[in-house]
Amino acid sequence: MIEAVDPVVLQETALDVGEFKLVPALTVAVMLALFLGVGYFFRVAAVDELWVAGRSIGSIENGMAIGANWMSAASYLGVAALVATAGYFGLAYVVGWTTGYFILLIFMAAQFRRFGKYTAPDFVGDRFYSDWARGIAAFTTLAIAFTYAIGQASGMGLMAQYIFGISYEMGVILLMGVTIGYVALSGMLGTTKNMAIQYVILIVAFTLGLYATGWAEGWSTALPYLEAGPEFAEAASLEAQFIEPFEYAGYYGWIALAFSLIVGTCGLPHVLVRFYTVDNERTARWSTVWGLFFICLLYWGTAIYAVWGGLLYADGPGDGTFTDMAGVEADALVVLTTQLAGLPEWLVGLVAAGAVAAALATTAGLFISASSAAAHDIYTNLYKEDATQREQLIVGRGTILGIGVLVTLIGLNPPALIGELVAMSFAIAGTVFFPVFFLGLWWENTTKEGALAGMITGIVISFGAILNDTAIPMYTGVEDAVIPALATWLPGTSSALVGVPVVFAVIVVVSLLTDAPPRSVKRLVRQCHSPEPMQRTETAEDVATDGGSPTED
Amino acid sequence: MTDNTIHDSESDVETDGGVQTEAYLEEEINIFRPATPFMRDHLRVIWLAFFAWILVVFGPVTLALANPSLVTETTVLGGYPLHFFLTAIITPLGALLLSVGYAIQRDRLDDRYGIAHDEAAESESTVAADGGDR
Numbered sequence: 132m133i134e135a136v137d138p139v140v141l142q143e144t145a146l147d148v149g150e151f152k153l154v155p156a157l158t159v160a161v162m163l164a165l166f167l168g169v170g171y172f173f174r175v176a177a178v179d180e181l182w183v184a185g186r187s188i189g190s191i192e193n194g195m196a197i198g199a200n201w202m203s204a205a206s207y208l209g210v211a212a213l214v215a216t217a218g219y220f221g222l223a224y225v226v227g228w229t230t231g232y233f234i235l236l237i238f239m240a241a242q243f244r245r246f247g248k249y250t251a252p253d254f255v256g257d258r259f260y261s262d263w264a265r266g267i268a269a270f271t272t273l274a275i276a277f278t279y280a281i282g283q284a285s286g287m288g289l290m291a292q293y294i295f296g297i298s299y300e301m302g303v304i305l306l307m308g309v310t311i312g313y314v315a316l317s318g319m320l321g322t323t324k325n326m327a328i329q330y331v332i333l334i335v336a337f338t339l340g341l342y343a344t345g346w347a348e349g350w351s352t353a354l355p356y357l358e359a360g361p362e363f364a365e366a367a368s369l370e371a372q373f374i375e376p377f378e379y380a381g382y383y384g385w386i387a388l389a390f391s392l393i394v395g396t397c398g399l400p401h402v403l404v405r406f407y408t409v410d411n412e413r414t415a416r417w418s419t420v421w422g423l424f425f426i427c428l429l430y431w432g433t434a435i436y437a438v439w440g441g442l443l444y445a446d447g448p449g450d451g452t453f454t455d456m457a458g459v460e461a462d463a464l465v466v467l468t469t470q471l472a473g474l475p476e477w478l479v480g481l482v483a484a485g486a487v488a489a490a491l492a493t494t495a496g497l498f499i500s501a502s503s504a505a506a507h508d509i510y511t512n513l514y515k516e517d518a519t520q521r522e523q524l525i526v527g528r529g530t531i532l533g534i535g536v537l538v539t540l541i542g543l544n545p546p547a548l549i550g551e552l553v554a555m556s557f558a559i560a561g562t563v564f565f566p567v568f569f570l571g572l573w574w575e576n577t578t579k580e581g582a583l584a585g586m587i588t589g590i591v592i593s594f595g596a597i598l599n600d601t602a603i604p605m606y607t608g609v610e611d612a613v614i615p616a617l618a619t620w621l622p623g624t625s626s627a628l629v630g631v632p633v634v635f636a637v638i639v640v641v642s643l644l645t646d647a648p649p650r651s652v653k654r655l656v657r658q659c660h661s662p663e664p665m666q667r668t669e670t671a672e673d674v675a676t677d678g679g680s681p682t683e684d
Numbered sequence: 685m686t687d688n689t690i691h692d693s694e695s696d697v698e699t700d701g702g703v704q705t706e707a708y709l710e711e712e713i714n715i716f717r718p719a720t721p722f723m724r725d726h727l728r729v730i731w732l733a734f735f736a737w738i739l740v741v742f743g744p745v746t747l748a749l750a751n752p753s754l755v756t757e758t759t760v761l762g763g764y765p766l767h768f769f770l771t772a773i774i775t776p777l778g779a780l781l782l783s784v785g786y787a788i789q790r791d792r793l794d795d796r797y798g799i800a801h802d803e804a805a806e807s808e809s810t811v812a813a814d815g816g817d818r
Contacts, residue, residue: 360764
């Protein structure tokens with residue numbers, strides 16, 4: 132299902148690469164300077180501010196941050212690429228990456244806000260009263276950030292090719308360097324401010340490109356989303372497989388992917404941390420709604436980009452077809468569409484700059500969650516209880532640097548399409564985290580042993596699936612998955628459909644067989660669901676331990 | 685973890701507008717057996733919304749499985765194949781509208797249970813005075 136993409140070759144793409152373009156380059160430079168400036172202006176020294184922005188963010192601003200945090204290169208570039216090359220199957224990405232927020236909203240957002248800790252591993256460690264659970268969660272957080280960020284690095288490299296006329300490899304190194312620098316400088320408060328700006332830039336760039344293409348080609352006027360019907364018909368007559376529902380993968384594959392992306396949404400540490408940054412749970416709820424709205428604005432456009440880009444590609448370099456375009460061209464399709472539509476260079480450059488903003492914003496969020504997992508959950512809680520804030524900041528920034536360098540290295544030769552890479556991190560998040568989050572919040576008898584057994588099972592399933600059909604084939608040069616039958620039912624991008632029920636079962640069975648959680652933990656869970664308002668700085672722990680057992684650890 | 689803020693639970697009960705907080709901390713949390721009126725009401729909203737969501741999300745693709753020729757041959761808005769239009773445009777829109785509906789419904793629940801979010805710390809009198817009714 133996943134074709135290994137060959138190392139990117141500069142010349143063999145339809146995207147106009149190879150020369151330095153002044154106006155697009157200036158756009159990116161100004162944008163990056165703005166981000167760094169904002170990051171510097173809102174720079175922080177206190178740990179509370181570094182990780183949760185002093186819990187001071189309002190719902191629209193947080194919604195924009197959710198949107199920017201969310202919409203990575205995978206959304207901006209990858210989804211259109213997948214719809215264009217995989218047809219209806221690609222829409223599973225659209226569905227998975229939008230509708231998951233609803234599950235997050237109804238089952239988890241407000242409860243997480245009430246729990247009120249710093250990070251996802253923090254939740255796991257405290258809810259399951261176990262440092263081992265915290266450690267495994269921190270490890271998983273790092274793995275997710277790592278896998279996810281590779282896709283972003285790949286997107287940055289592709290865009291840098293167009294904008295700066297440098298090689299893909301140079302582009303990855305240059306833009307990842309900038310990302311690492313600015314995250315380390317600004318921390319979470321700076322990144323939240325930045326994320327709102329980044330959202331505006333990326334949505335304006337994406338939408339302007341879409342509208343301009345529609346105008347230039349005479350395809351649409353006011354609402355391209357509803358006007359692209361005739362082009363769909365044309366694309367269908369050109370490439371029948373484009374609209375065949377299950378040409379690329381069957382019903383099972385479609386559902387498995389959408390499901391994995393949905394539960395992955397609910398398990399992603401860098402998404403959850405956005406609910407810790409708001410001042411109360413009502414804001415947490417409404418910022419989710421706003422976030423989903425901002426996200427939909429982009430996703431509605433992806434299928435349109437796919438079909439327009441497909442037609443333009445077939446008309447030009449594709450010679451009558453488009454679903455067979457090369458991986459690098461597909462991943463650059465959004466930008467390629469505007470270029471093939473003959474739009475001016477500055478506008479094409481703006482669309483490319485929007486992709487850079489998208490990749491950068493998400494990578495920043497990922498690196499923050501990775502650095503807090505390392506500094507807060509591993510270093511401070513597991514290794515050195517009395518670590519000073521200064522030490523934590525050093526460890527956190529060291530992690531950003533370390534993981535950044537690793538991501539850059541793998542990003543030089545990524546093992547799959549951008550969207551697929553990101554889907555893999557969703558499969559990990561969905562399989563490992565979603566069940567422990569969900570049961571941890573909604574079933575107070577979930578025990579430490581249950582959570583540990585469940586997370587380990589989830590790691591085996593999700594990592595195993597990725598090793599089986601992507602990682603091992605990629606690095607051994609073999610074409611096929613190690614166990615092809617397993618890859619059919621348990622693809623690396625979609626392992627959660629099998630993984631989540633299995634992990635749920637493991638957690639429930641083990642929890643029933645082991646001693647119930649301590650009373651203080653049960654009260655903690657109850658506090659997450661109580662209608663009693665909580666103060667801005669309170670966590671469930673502060674409240675629930677009132678009048679409970681007088682001594683706890 | 686350090687435990688530095690010990691609140692007086694008695695005063696919490698008086699200022700929260702009539703909701704007995706202590707009782708909530710005594711009742712079991714189990715998604716299938718909501719033990720308090722608030723959780724029962726809340727879960728009713730959640731489950732209803734959840735089933736609507738399943739229909740919105742997995743309905744179009746299941747329709748495409750059940751009747752592939754129908755969805756590919758039926759077109760809307762001048763050429764959109766039906767399944768494409770439903771999945772690419774209507775499904776995300778449906779999830780968005782359901783989210784809005786849920787958030788509004790949850791705000792109503794908050795009103796009914798006298799839950800105030802803005803500055804719960806300072807404006808205790810507001811909380812008590814709103815009577816907990818919409």
